[in-house]
Amino acid sequence: MASSAKEPVDISVAMVTDPVPLADWLIIAPLILCTIFGAVLLMVRKDTRLQPIIALPGLVALVVIAAALLAHVVSSGPVTMTMGRWLPPFGISFTVDILGALLTLTGAIAALAGGIYGAGDVNNSGRRYGFYPFLFLMMAGVSGAFLTGDIFNLYVWFEVLLIASFGLLILGSERGQIDGATKYAFLNLVATTFFLIATGYLYGIFGTLNMADIALKAQAMEEKAPLVTLLSLYFLAFGMKAAAFPVNFWLPASYHTPRVVVSALFAGLLTKVGVYAFMRVALVLFPAERDMLGWVIAVIAALTMILGAMGALAQTDFRRLLGYLVISGIGIMFAGIALASPGGISAAIFYALHSMIVMTALYLASGLAARASGGFSIAGSGGIYTTHPFLAAVTLILFFAVSGLPPFSGLWPKVILVKASLDVGAWWLAGAVLLSGFLTTIAVGRVWVLSYWRPAPEAAAAGEEANLNPVIDYAPLVMLTAIVVVLGMFPQQILELSQVGTEQLLNPIEYIRSVFPAGGAQ
Amino acid sequence: MRTLIFRTVAPYLSSLMVLFSVFVLLRGHNEPGGGFIGGLIAASAFAIYGIACGVSPVRRAMYFHPMALSAAGLLMGSVAGLLSIFAGVPFMTGLWVTVPFFTEELKLSTVLLFDIGVYFVVVGAISSIALALEEREVE
Numbered sequence: 001m002a003s004s005a006k007e008p009v010d011i012s013v014a015m016v017t018d019p020v021p022l023a024d025w026l027i028i029a030p031l032i033l034c035t036i037f038g039a040v041l042l043m044v045r046k047d048t049r050l051q052p053i054i055a056l057p058g059l060v061a062l063v064v065i066a067a068a069l070l071a072h073v074v075s076s077g078p079v080t081m082t083m084g085r086w087l088p089p090f091g092i093s094f095t096v097d098i099l100g101a102l103l104t105l106t107g108a109i110a111a112l113a114g115g116i117y118g119a120g121d122v123n124n125s126g127r128r129y130g131f132y133p134f135l136f137l138m139m140a141g142v143s144g145a146f147l148t149g150d151i152f153n154l155y156v157w158f159e160v161l162l163i164a165s166f167g168l169l170i171l172g173s174e175r176g177q178i179d180g181a182t183k184y185a186f187l188n189l190v191a192t193t194f195f196l197i198a199t200g201y202l203y204g205i206f207g208t209l210n211m212a213d214i215a216l217k218a219q220a221m222e223e224k225a226p227l228v229t230l231l232s233l234y235f236l237a238f239g240m241k242a243a244a245f246p247v248n249f250w251l252p253a254s255y256h257t258p259r260v261v262v263s264a265l266f267a268g269l270l271t272k273v274g275v276y277a278f279m280r281v282a283l284v285l286f287p288a289e290r291d292m293l294g295w296v297i298a299v300i301a302a303l304t305m306i307l308g309a310m311g312a313l314a315q316t317d318f319r320r321l322l323g324y325l326v327i328s329g330i331g332i333m334f335a336g337i338a339l340a341s342p343g344g345i346s347a348a349i350f351y352a353l354h355s356m357i358v359m360t361a362l363y364l365a366s367g368l369a370a371r372a373s374g375g376f377s378i379a380g381s382g383g384i385y386t387t388h389p390f391l392a393a394v395t396l397i398l399f400f401a402v403s404g405l406p407p408f409s410g411l412w413p414k415v416i417l418v419k420a421s422l423d424v425g426a427w428w429l430a431g432a433v434l435l436s437g438f439l440t441t442i443a444v445g446r447v448w449v450l451s452y453w454r455p456a457p458e459a460a461a462a463g464e465e466a467n468l469n470p471v472i473d474y475a476p477l478v479m480l481t482a483i484v485v486v487l488g489m490f491p492q493q494i495l496e497l498s499q500v501g502t503e504q505l506l507n508p509i510e511y512i513r514s515v516f517p518a519g520g521a522q
Numbered sequence: 523m524r525t526l527i528f529r530t531v532a533p534y535l536s537s538l539m540v541l542f543s544v545f546v547l548l549r550g551h552n553e554p555g556g557g558f559i560g561g562l563i564a565a566s567a568f569a570i571y572g573i574a575c576g577v578s579p580v581r582r583a584m585y586f587h588p589m590a591l592s593a594a595g596l597l598m599g600s601v602a603g604l605l606s607i608f609a610g611v612p613f614m615t616g617l618w619v620t621v622p623f624f625t626e627e628l629k630l631s632t633v634l635l636f637d638i639g640v641y642f643v644v645v646g647a648i649s650s651i652a653l654a655l656e657e658r659e660v661e
Binding site for chain 1: 587589590592593594596597600601603604607610611612613614615616
């Protein structure tokens with residue numbers, strides 16, 4: 001009231017004054033959609049019949065929005081929207097480049113598959129305890145992490161997805177689940193604390209949290225010492241989130257306990273958020289410091305992929321084996337980051353997309369196999385090939401893909417990665433990639449021979465025939481497997497996209513310019 | 523805790539606290555206060571009522587499930603941010619309208635709507651935890 005008497009204030013020094021085109025709302029749309037659907041589903045969570053009817057169209061809409069966002073980013077380069085109209089670096093920016101948009105789209109596809117499978121797999125009590133609201137809130141956290149351009153905001157989205165994942169993990173309140181959830185929660189909270197401490201140091205050094213602003217200021221910074229420490233802290237925090245070698249033990253301890261669909265979503269989404277966050281911090285914010293740490297990351301990557309595959313060899317439970325395969329894949333992505341050459345990073349991006357799809361599909365397949373043969377034990381089941389030949393065929397495709405055998409999607413990123421490591425003379429890294437692929441082939445081959453190919457043991461054969469619904473149970477699996485096959489047969493498009501995404505990461509000038517059109521706030 | 527004095531006072535005390543929480547929520551616009559602290563005061567009002575008279579009267583009094591209340595608050599917050607799409611400004615920008623209210627002018631804003639959303643999220647989340655804990659104690 002008092003201000004109206006004074007002369008008008010010039011808001012253009014502190015605020016965005018250009019009108020925001022409608023297409024820019026795509027940046028924030030995945031988040032708004034997930035929050036709104038999560039809230040509505042939470043309000044009607046007692047109506048278990050209504051839950052999938054509301055949720056599935058919402059997940060389809062999420063995929064459509066994410067695809068539109070990718071198309072927008074491909075056509076017009078990185079785009080930014082700063083919340084509340086405040087100019088960056090003071091307002092919280094959401095900046096999307098091709099890497100963020102690709103991962104958001106793939107995550108949305110994995111969530112859709114999980115949502116459809118959940119309609120058949122999650123019973124009424126699971127729905128009443130909020131499977132679908134948690135799924136949407138977790139997706140809000142995952143897409144928020146992929147889209148944000150502010151490092152503290154990234155921390156907040158990590159918390160959002162973590163809290164939703166706690167809820168999903170204990171959906172059945174069984175003893176084993178609580179046990180797994182305790183380990184998961186404790187180790188993830190430690191990782192989150194490291195992340196927060198590192199961000200506190202970072203704010204102390206730079207006085208800003210906007211990633212584009214940090215990237216600019218880190219280039220100008222002369223003394224490198226504190227930044228290497230900072231990047232090592234981030235490496236520890238994100239390595240823990242991603243389940244890289246010395247800090248990976250929480251994953252096999254917890255991923256086999258929840259419902260199959262929850263394991264599938266976790267394997268597809270959560271560890272990749274850690275890899276993405278490390279890519280962003282190491283390649284965009286501190287590229288010079290990353291070069292110093294390159295050999296550390298490479299050694300850890302090699303150990304992660306080989307020990308992950310060896311862990312998979314030793315398992316007797318199908319789902320625990322898959323947990324180790326997730327870890328082995330994380331090693332391959334970190335190897336790409338360690339090389340930091342255009343080939344290495346585009347292989348890491350491609351492998352992340354491949355791994356999100358394949359690991360989700362494999363967990364869903366393991367759930368169907370368990371229903372078909374009566375359990376997750378590899379040695380105790382058998383004869384799936386004779387009773388469910390279609391399921392067996394689909395699973396065989398996924399086994400080939402996860403081992404990196406042609407003609408499926410796992411082949412191309414590994415080929416590029418091996419070539420990129422040989423180019424810089426890192427023959428041992430190339431050897432580790434090939435060895436881990438070989439060990440993975442043996443591990444999944446063992447599952448194939450024992451659970452699928454071998455005739456059913458007498459005891460299991462006497463059990464009743466499991467009926468699998470052709471739509472709800474098979475549709476998500478077939479959808480994901482189709483993507484695996486298409487990516488393997490026609491990798492050109494994704495390859496080009498990940499190469500462009502790599503250029504944007506290695507030379508983030510467009511990223512920075514989309515946040516600061518005038519070239520910087522200083 | 524079911525003494526006669528406490529049971530007689532608790533309904534008056536909690537209604538006063540809920541009223542005060544709404545005051546704090548609206549005051550928070552320009553002065554200390556706001557949705558978060560207002561929500562905490564309201565949730566403690568429900569907790570006191572629950573300690574004095576048992577959990578089921580509180581659930582009856584709240585009518586909606588506390589989780590549904592907090593979901594409604596989350597929805598309100600998202601919608602408050604989304605309204606700026608019609609003004610052509612970025613997400614979560616504060617928008618104002620002035621409404622004549624008898625002789626005074628009333629300033630309404632999306633910021634206020636967001637703050638009311640925060641209030642409901644806090645009331646719902648905290649009281650659902652508090653009521654669940656109080657229920658365990660009785661059994």
